[in-house]
Amino acid sequence: MRAIRGLWCWRRNPLRRSTDLAESRLALAALLLMVVVTPLIGTAVGHLAQDSLHRTVREQHRARHLVTATVVRKLSRSPLDTDPDTSSSRDLRSRVIADWTAPDGTFQHGPTLSDLKSPHRGDRFAMWTDAHGRTVARPLDSATASTHAVLAGVGAALLTAGVVEVARRLLVWRMVRRRYVSWDQAWEQAGPDWGRTGTGS
Secondary structure (H helix, E strand, O other), X not given: OHHHHHHHHHOOOOXXXXXXXXXXXXXXXXXXXXXXXXXXXXXXXXXXXXHHHHHHHHXXXXXXXXXXXXXXXXXXXXXXXOOHHHHHOOOOOEEEEEEEEOOOOOEEEEEEXXXXXXXXXOOEEEEEEOOOOOEOOOOOOHHHHHHHHHHHHHHHXXXXXXXXXXXXHHHHHHHHHHHHHXXXXXXXXXXXXXXXXXXXX
């Protein structure tokens, strides 16, 4: 709004310099880019991210299978466990030795994480595996994918607006520097006495 007001005020002002008009036009162009281009880029990035994430959701749901495992015994927590899945949900999940049947029909036995608070031998729990029975993370769901896509679109829009504003500020800075240089040159031409030489003062 200030850019439009600035353009209108400088239209026929006798004190207007060419740099003033250029700064106002630059501010107006930056405003139009932010209002028009930024939402378009945000929407495009959001749609691309949504397509990609929903394709990932479909692939993960095809490749990952929910199976039922049986607890053989509980494992103590490893002090050197650096797996983010186990460290972030340490209080909600327990490490156990379990038996399960893979989707391809093979019998599997080994350590895994269970959502049981106090697992005992024979307890059953659901877990995600690949087609060969190897444990995998839960597949991404559609709601989470959509949320990530929206965040990607908003982030792209904000980044675009930031780039436009930084470019505008850099261009204004260069204009101001040039104005200072031209003022210095005009000052040198006028001389230190402002044209009073020979007036007897």
